[in-house]
Every structure is written in structure tokens, then in C-alpha cells.
Amino acid sequence: MADPGAPASKPPSRLARDSAVVGAATVASRLLGFARDVLIARLLGGGPVADAYLAALRLPNLVRRVLGEGGLNAPFVPLYLGIARERGPQEARRFASEATGNLAFLLLVLVAVGELFAPWLVLGLAGGFAEEPATLAFAAHYTRLMLPFLLLTTLAALLAALLNAEKRFTVAALAPALMNAILLGLLLVLHVYGTAPERAAQWLAIGVSLTGLAHLAMILLASRGLGLPRPALRWSSDMTRLLRTGGATLLAASAAQLVLLVATQIASIEPGAVAALYYADRVFQLPLGFVGVAMGTVVLSDMADAAGRDGPDAMLGQSLALGLALALPAGAALVALADPIVSVLFEHGRFEAADRARTAGALAAFGYGLPFAIAAKVFGQVYFARRRPRLPLLSGCLAVLVAALVGLGLADGDNAARMAAFAATLAFAVQAVMLGATLIRDGIWRPSASNLRPIAASLAASAIMLGALPLLLKALAAPLALDQPILYRAGALVLLCLGGVVVYGAVGGLLGAFGALPLRKRRA
Structure with a gap:
């Protein structure tokens, strides 16, 4: 019974x-x-x-x-x-x-x-x-x-x-x-x-x-x-x-959103910058949301199974490798393609060229922070699964403080949106490093070659994709031009993104970037 x-x-x-x-x-x-x-x-x-x-x-x-x-x-x-x-x-x-x-x-x-x-x-x-x-x-x-x-x-x-x-x-x-x-x-x-x-x-x-x-x-x-x-x-x-x-x-769970509130405060010193930061953040949230769904459906149930143990979390390294296999190329694409992405998606109606430039600058700055935001999300889940939210809370508070200090130090009246996004990126990096270092110190995460190798391969494949994207962008410059019909421009942007996916997938597959994917197999 x-x-x-x-x-x-x-x-x-x-x-x-x-x-x-x-x-x-x-x-x-x-x-x-x-x-x-x-x-x-x-x-x-x-x-x-x-x-x-x-x-x-x-x-x-x-x-x-x-x-x-x-x-x-x-x-x-x-x-x-x-x-x-x-x-x-x-x-x-x-x-x-x-x-x-x-x-x-x-x-x-x-x-x-x-x-x-x-x-x-x-x-x-x-x-x-x-x-x-x-x-x-x-x-x-x-x-x-x-x-x-x-x-x-x-x-x-x-x-x-x-x-x-x-x-x-x-x-x-x-x-x-x-x-x-x-x-x-x-x-x-x-x-x-x-x-x-x-x-x-x-x-x-x-x-x-x-x-x-x-x-x-x-x-x-x-x-x-x-x-x-x-x-x-x-x-x-x-x-x-x-x-x-x-x-x-x-x-602790709202730390990333509080960082964005601080970024909005910083951007408000320049007319139009709050809107630019918001639109850039919405594009940034797309890959962040998709990776978050992947983490929830593939990883978290296994991590919860291991939550009762006080020793090393065997799933953490694989979870991180899987998250970065998705986040690194997405972040690289946001950096390389910020201008055409913003132009195709937003440059219509009352949204003008100056708005596009401000928004693209902020989006590129957010792109650098995407892998750190994903890493912080994965690391934080370990503490939430173990009902120990104190460290995620402390790291979140530190991230908010970093965003405020860096943003206020760098922001000026001409680049407020980009500097605010860059401050958020540094905040995500500080949060991820603090959580990761503490996990290693406490023996909960023991990085191994089997986990670090896929991350290095993802990084190399993303770098090669980053080099290929300008060539693809040059080849598709004509249909991406502002005077082309919106369907042509949208189709060209899709082709551009698919080209990046093909390059990353081919190189990443050869280098072993997807070694964390067998995590999907479930125990009987």
C-alpha cells in the first residue's frame, strides 16, 4: 500500500x-x-x-x-x-x-x-x-x-x-x-x-x-x-x-526585472531613450523566454530530483551547457544584427531612423548580457530547488547596485539607452559570476571536462557564426533596404537568421557543442 x-x-x-x-x-x-x-x-x-x-x-x-x-x-x-x-x-x-x-x-x-x-x-x-x-x-x-x-x-x-x-x-x-x-x-x-x-x-x-x-x-x-x-x-x-x-x-526571482527598472531610470535622462530601451528589451526577452522554457521543460524536473542531496549537483553542468548552447548564438546574433532586426520589426509609422539607431544600440548591448542572464537563471534554480533563496537574493541586490552605479557613471545625454542596457549586462555578469563561484566553493557544482567542452565548442561556433553574419548581411542588403516591401524585408531577415542558425549548427555539431542534449533522456 x-x-x-x-x-x-x-x-x-x-x-x-x-x-x-x-x-x-x-x-x-x-x-x-x-x-x-x-x-x-x-x-x-x-x-x-x-x-x-x-x-x-x-x-x-x-x-x-x-x-x-x-x-x-x-x-x-x-x-x-x-x-x-x-x-x-x-x-x-x-x-x-x-x-x-x-x-x-x-x-x-x-x-x-x-x-x-x-x-x-x-x-x-x-x-x-x-x-x-x-x-x-x-x-x-x-x-x-x-x-x-x-x-x-x-x-x-x-x-x-x-x-x-x-x-x-x-x-x-x-x-x-x-x-x-x-x-x-x-x-x-x-x-x-x-x-x-x-x-x-x-x-x-x-x-x-x-x-x-x-x-x-x-x-x-x-x-x-x-x-x-x-x-x-x-x-x-x-x-x-x-x-x-x-x-x-x-x-530573488525579480532581480532581473529590478535591474531593468534601474536601467529605465538611467535612460530617462535622454528624450526617446526610455522607449528605445523598452523596445530593445522586448527583443532581448524573446530568446531569454525561449531558453527559459527549454530550461523548464528539459532541466528543472531533474534538478528538483537532486534537490534533496547536499553534495554536488550532477545536473548543473549539463544544464548550464544546454542553456549556453542556446544563449551564446542568440546573443551573438543580437549583437551582429541589431540594426536590421530593429529596422524590420519597428521602423514603420511614427518610429523613425533616430529611434532605430537608439534602439539598435541598446539591443546590441543587451546581446552581450544574454549568456550571463541565462547562466544566472540556471545557477539560481539550484538554490530555489533546495529552498535556499538567500544567495540569489543577495546576488540580485548586488546586480541592482552594479546596474545603478555603472549606469550613472557611464550614461550621458546622447547614448543613455545603450549605456543603460550595458549597465544591465554588467549586472547580469556580476550576478552569474557570484552565484557560480559560490556553487563551486560550496561543492555543489564541480566543473568537469565533459561539461566545459560543450561550452567551449558553443563559444567557438558562435564566434564563427559572428564572423559569417556580416557576409550574409551584405548578400541580403538589397531586400533588407527600407524602401522594399515589408514582406520582402521580413523574408530577408528570416533568411539571414536561418543562415546564422545553419552556420552555428554545422560548426557546433562538428565541435560537439550539443553534448548536453542527451539530458532529455529520462530515467525509467
Whole structure:
């Protein structure tokens, strides 16, 4: 007879299905979000209205990335399931009611304070707007319209964590894609009517809060069969445990987003730089998101199996090699192809040549940081799997400090977006080095030739691809020209990227860059 206290293991088919659903939904959300940002660039351009709207959007994006895509799972789900196992389902429901009630009350207070002090909140995100009163006024107005999103989507994220605890993954995974689809539809309507930038940004800010409402409604509908927890303003020892463990975990998980908030603050000293940094970050997030999905579907379940051991983590070296096999060529491509990528994707409508130059400079700077961001993500997962978030939290705080100091030291009025992105890259590097060095010092990671050889091969193959891309770019210069039809330009960009993939794949295969891929084999 099975031990009732032991966690039930998923059948392989169920595990594969859940992983496929979550991975596909994440990819769909990223692609819809990217299409949304292409239309935002076309509608708002890169001027003061775009600066104001995109600075205001930073806070909802922080919440959406950290919480809306599963950030509450790590602190809430283990505690909820532990209470259910030790004290019964009724006690677990009581805990869920307390969490819902206290979180709702806290969010109501924070949103009310934000509505009252919106201009000061904006200056906390983009202090350079103090010299641009019109941009500051726009940003404060848009911030007030977006703040209800924080309340709605955070409550939805908590209920989604409850769904995940009950092994219901599909609706929670699809919710971010639904939110992006709503904004995409609104953007298409605004384009059809030729709405002026100021009015369009106002409607988009309202649309952000409406997506939060849709997110909450979708999760509520999916939760009906579970018996929704009734919010309760009680404080118990379980809430203290949630606050103690969850706060550190969420702060550690949000380090990369806090670095980007600091970068936005730095970029705000130059008109148009906040918009340029935002558009560059959205392109940067595409490969970062795809690699994150690969890490989640291929690596993390094996890493979790090893989490109970205090000795070396045998999966870590292979995880790192696999992540870098994807991140190194993607980062090299962002560096080499920043200008044509930005031109083809964004240089339409009100997005002009000066906006393209600023955005391409920031994108190239982000490209150097992609491998470090992936390495930090892999290293951090080891600590999260072992329920030891202290070091990821400390390294994240150090990364934010580095971004602030470097950005303020290097930024000037002409290259603020590029310098802000470069500061973020250095912050990712510092975080990755700190985490990796500590893993080696503590004996959790013991680098071996079998793990380092694929990384060296990936690096060499990426360098050769980096040398080949300018030749490919020269051959496709004519169809990439600005006066060509957009379909020709998009097709040429796809061919250019495919050419880079072929070169990297061929050279990497010969050199053994993909030695980590057998990680996909699962134990019987």
C-alpha cells in the first residue's frame, strides 16, 4: 500500500502533457506580446508619449513577469500542500482564505497610495522626467490608469497558484497569452481609426487594467469547481511562514526585472531613450523566454530530483551547457544584427531612423548580457530547488547596485539607452559570476571536462557564426533596404537568421557543442 504522505509522482504522459501545455502557452504569450510591442512602436513611435507610456508600463510588466507567469507558485504551493498533507484540506483552505484576504487588503492600500502619489512613483521609475514636465504629466496619468492591474492580476496569480497546487495547469498557463491578445486587438482598432498618440496611449493604459480584470475573471471561472476561498483578514503562523519564505523568493526571482527598472531610470535622462530601451528589451526577452522554457521543460524536473542531496549537483553542468548552447548564438546574433532586426520589426509609422539607431544600440548591448542572464537563471534554480533563496537574493541586490552605479557613471545625454542596457549586462555578469563561484566553493557544482567542452565548442561556433553574419548581411542588403516591401524585408531577415542558425549548427555539431542534449533522456 502506498504511503499517503508521499508525494504522488506523475505518469510520464501527464508530465509531458503538462510541460507541453505550459511551454506552448509561454511561447504563445511571448510572441503575442512581441506583436503587441511592434504595433505600439508603429502607433506611438519613440517620442515623449512613448517614453511616458512605456515608463508607466514598467511596473505592470514587473508584476506580470514575476507573478503573472507563476512567481507565486514557489512560496505558496509547497506550503499549501504541506498544510493539506499534515492538517487536512480544511486547514489548507483556511490558509488560502487568509492569503487571499491579506493580499487583497495590502494591494488595495498600495494601489490607493499609488493613485495619490503617481507623479512621485513615476519619478522613482524615470527620474529624468523631472526635466520634462509634459512627459511626467503623461506618465503620471497613464500610471493611474494602469494601477488597478496590479490588484487584479496579483489576486489572479494567487488563485492560479491554488489551481497549480490542485494539478490544474492549463488555464493558469494560458492567461498571460489572453492578456496580450486583448491588448493586441485594442491596438489593431486604434490603428484602424488612426488615433493620435496621446489618446492611443490613454486607451492602451485603460486596456492594461482591463487585461488584469480578464485575467482574474478567467481564473475565477476555472476555480469554480474547487470552491473558491473566502477572503479572511486573519493572521496566523502560516501567514508568517509565507511572508518569510515567499518574500525572499519573490525578491530573488525579480532581480532581473529590478535591474531593468534601474536601467529605465538611467535612460530617462535622454528624450526617446526610455522607449528605445523598452523596445530593445522586448527583443532581448524573446530568446531569454525561449531558453527559459527549454530550461523548464528539459532541466528543472531533474534538478528538483537532486534537490534533496547536499553534495554536488550532477545536473548543473549539463544544464548550464544546454542553456549556453542556446544563449551564446542568440546573443551573438543580437549583437551582429541589431540594426536590421530593429529596422524590420519597428521602423514603420511614427518610429523613425533616430529611434532605430537608439534602439539598435541598446539591443546590441543587451546581446552581450544574454549568456550571463541565462547562466544566472540556471545557477539560481539550484538554490530555489533546495529552498535556499538567500544567495540569489543577495546576488540580485548586488546586480541592482552594479546596474545603478555603472549606469550613472557611464550614461550621458546622447547614448543613455545603450549605456543603460550595458549597465544591465554588467549586472547580469556580476550576478552569474557570484552565484557560480559560490556553487563551486560550496561543492555543489564541480566543473568537469565533459561539461566545459560543450561550452567551449558553443563559444567557438558562435564566434564563427559572428564572423559569417556580416557576409550574409551584405548578400541580403538589397531586400533588407527600407524602401522594399515589408514582406520582402521580413523574408530577408528570416533568411539571414536561418543562415546564422545553419552556420552555428554545422560548426557546433562538428565541435560537439550539443553534448548536453542527451539530458532529455529520462530515467525509467
